[in-house]
Amino acid sequence: MGIVGLRQAGKTTLFEIVTRLPADLSSGRAEMRVGVAQVPDTRLDRLAEMFHPLKTVYASIEYVDTPGSVIALARSGSQAAALREVDALAHVVRAFHDPAVPHEAGAEDPRRDIENVELELMLSDLAVIEKRLERLDKDLKKQKNPMLEKERAALEKARHALEQQQPLRELEFSEEDERLLRGFTFFSLKPMLYVLNLAETDAGRTEAAEDFARQAGLRERNRTAVTAICGKVEAELAELKDEEAVEFLASYGLKESAVTRLIRASYRLLGMISFFTVGEDECRAWTLREGQTALEAAGEIHSDIQKGFIRAEVVRYDDLIAAGSLAEARHRGTLRLEGKDYLVRDGEIVHFRHSG
Ligand SMILES: Nc1nc2c(ncn2[C@@H]2O[C@H](COP(=O)(O)OP(=O)(O)O)[C@@H](O)[C@H]2O)c(=O)[nH]1
Ligand SMILES: [Mg+2]
Numbered sequence: 001m002g003i004v005g006l007r008q009a010g011k012t013t014l015f016e017i018v019t020r021l022p023a024d025l026s027s028g029r030a031e032m033r034v035g036v037a038q039v040p041d042t043r044l045d046r047l048a049e050m051f052h053p054l055k056t057v058y059a060s061i062e063y064v065d066t067p068g069s070v071i072a073l074a075r076s077g078s079q080a081a082a083l084r085e086v087d088a089l090a091h092v093v094r095a096f097h098d099p100a101v102p103h104e105a106g107a108e109d110p111r112r113d114i115e116n117v118e119l120e121l122m123l124s125d126l127a128v129i130e131k132r133l134e135r136l137d138k139d140l141k142k143q144k145n146p147m148l149e150k151e152r153a154a155l156e157k158a159r160h161a162l163e164q165q166q167p168l169r170e171l172e173f174s175e176e177d178e179r180l181l182r183g184f185t186f187f188s189l190k191p192m193l194y195v196l197n198l199a200e201t202d203a204g205r206t207e208a209a210e211d212f213a214r215q216a217g218l219r220e221r222n223r224t225a226v227t228a229i230c231g232k233v234e235a236e237l238a239e240l241k242d243e244e245a246v247e248f249l250a251s252y253g254l255k256e257s258a259v260t261r262l263i264r265a266s267y268r269l270l271g272m273i274s275f276f277t278v279g280e281d282e283c284r285a286w287t288l289r290e291g292q293t294a295l296e297a298a299g300e301i302h303s304d305i306q307k308g309f310i311r312a313e314v315v316r317y318d319d320l321i322a323a324g325s326l327a328e329a330r331h332r333g334t335l336r337l338e339g340k341d342y343l344v345r346d347g348e349i350v351h352f353r354h355s356g
Contacts (some may be wrong), residue, residue, distance in 0.1 A: 001062070001063060001064070001086060001087065001088045001089070001193070001266050001270065002063075002064045002066060002083050002086035002088070002089050002090065003015050003063055003064060003065050003066060003089075003090045003092060003093070004066050004070035004083070004089055004111055004236040005070055005075070005091055005092035005093065005094070005113075005117070006069050006089050006094065006103075006104045006154060007068055007069045007104045007116070008091065008094070008101050008102065008103065008104065009094040009113075009197060010094060010096075010231040011065055011066065011090050011092045012024065012065055012195040013197075013231040013232070013234075013235055014090075014092055014197070014231055014262075015033065015035060015063055015065035016201065016235070017231070017238055017259055018035075018037040018063055018093065018235045018236055018259055018262065018263060019037050020037075020238070021035045021113075021261045026205055030067050030068075030140070031067065032065060032066055032067065032079070032082060032083070033064070033065040034062060034063070034064050034065075035062070035063055035065070036061070036062055036063070037060060037061050037062075037263050037266075038058040038059070038060055038066070038261060039059040039060060039263055039264065039267050039274075039285070040058070040264065041058060041059065041063060041274065041285055043057040043274075043276070043347060044056060044058060044274075044284075044285050046321065047276055047317075047349070048280050049285045050278075050320075050325075051278050051279060051283050051323075053279060053282050053283045054278055054282065055073070055094045055281065055282045055283075055284075056282070056283050056284070057282060057283070057284040057285065058285055059267070059272070059274050059285040059286065059287045060287075061263065061266055061267060063090070064083075064086055066079075066083060066302070070091075070117055070120065070121075071116070071120045072122045072186065074121055074123070075120070075124070076118045080124060083187075084185040084186075084187065085185065085193070086190070086192050087188070087190065087270055088191040088192070088193065088269055088270050089190060089191070089192050090194070090266065091112045091114065091117055091195065092109050092195045092196050092231075093113050093114055093194055093195065093196055093197065094110070094113065094197050094232070095108060095110050095196045095197055095198050095199065095202070095208075095228075096108065096197055096198060096199035096200070096202075096231075096232070097199060098199075105177060109134065110196060110212065110216070111216050113296075114194065116288070118188065119165065121188050122162045122165065122187075122188050122350070123186035123188040124165060124187055124232065125158075125162055125164075125168065125184075125187055125189075126159065128184055129159045129162070132155060132184070133152065133159070133230060136148055136151060136152045136155070147308045150176070150177075150180065151180050153177075154173070154177040154180045154181055157171070158171070158181060158186070162188070166189035167187055167192075168181070168186050168188045168189035169190065169192065169221075169224065170193065170222045170223075171222075171225040180245060183219060189224040190225065191224070191225075191269045191270065192224050192225075192250055192269075192306055193225045193226070193262075193265055193266055193269050194212075194213075194218065194224070194225070194226045195228070195229060195262065196209060196226065196228040196229070197209060197230070198228050198229065198230040198233050199230065200230055200232055202230065203230035203233040203252045203254070203346060204247055204252045204253035205228070208228040209228035210226075211225050211226070212226060223269070225268070227258070227261055227262045227263050227265045228258065229258040229259065229261075229262055230258070233252060234258060234259055235259060236248070237249065237292060245257075250346075254354075271289055271290055272287050272288070272289060272290075273289070273290055273334055273344070273345070273346035273347075274286065274288070274346060275288060275344050275346075275347070275348050275349070275350050276317070276347075276348070276349045276350070277301070277349070277350060277351065278326075278351075286300050286301065287300070288300065288344055288347075289325070290346075291343060292343070292345060293341050293342060293344065294302055294309075294312040294314075294338055294339065294341070294342040294343075294344055294350070294352075295309055295340040295341070296344075297312070297344045297350060297352075300353050302354070304354070305352050305354045307354075307356070308354035308356040309340060309354050310339045310352075310353040310354055310355060311338065311339065311352075311353045312337070312338045312339075312342060312345045312351070312352055313335055313336070313338075313340070313350065313352075313353065314335070314336050314337075314344075314348050314349070314350050315349050315351075316334065316345075316347065316348055317347040317348065318347075319332075319334035319335075320335075320349055322334075326349075
């Protein structure tokens, strides 16, 4: 997930909180920085209580911090190309006021920033489309080709939307068009998480994201989510020990860190689900996309397990908790045997029977 936004919006602060990486003292660095965040999961915590494993492994998301302003970035060739590689964007939108931290566009105005950044991303996509269409027109003049015709039609549909200032993620494309367009890695087609960076005085407003989404008309938008966080409060929180953290949160009227919510929202927006493997050695969350099969799930763990796949033993999280043990779940019949094509669902505990 690429963290983008205007200058001084709080991108690096957010990046360092979610990845728990130390502050980068070489301020003004020009490169992108990559880090990994663990995805908090109370289900996995509960499974670990049941199995007392030596190790508990959470799912993870890779975040990329981008330097400077996304507006400059979208206009530059090489950095824009690097950012096109991410699966989704997290746009950090500044909603805090601090005279000591000047805002790139004057005063803070989240809706204006969202519009401006979206416009820039759409212009960048449009440039890619124009270039490709020019090429396609030349090729199609030389010779008819139904595949290229299809590509041209999909690109023209995309161009039309962008000219109406409609981001591509809001369109409905056929599966074939979606496949044709995927290779262009358009910015405005990527799922978008808006991260409102709140003022300290608003840190306790847990409804801030929902309110803003409603006011700004972001709720109905496809592949779009909104979450809120106060970068400054969370950065201080990250420095504290557990007991102190609880007290600190309470002083803002909060029960949990907003980071948990933010990482979960990222995971959902990316269309990821988790299945679990359990045992005395390890309890672990593995990542799949919705609609992937038991055979693909096996491949996530090891290619040998995939190759030697015989059956998957599957039990829903709630059923395992209700049963209290795998043996009891088997006894109750809530633990099932499934084949290769079984579609794994979020929260299932899976054990693969395999040969070799
Ligand atoms: N007052 C206040 N300052 C913040 C907040 N989040 C970040 N900052 C400050 O804003 C400045 C810019 O933050 P940074 O994360 O470097 O922004 P970036 O340019 O988008 O990477 C830093 O001095 C941060 O300490 C916040 O929630 N409240
Ligand atoms: Mg930065």
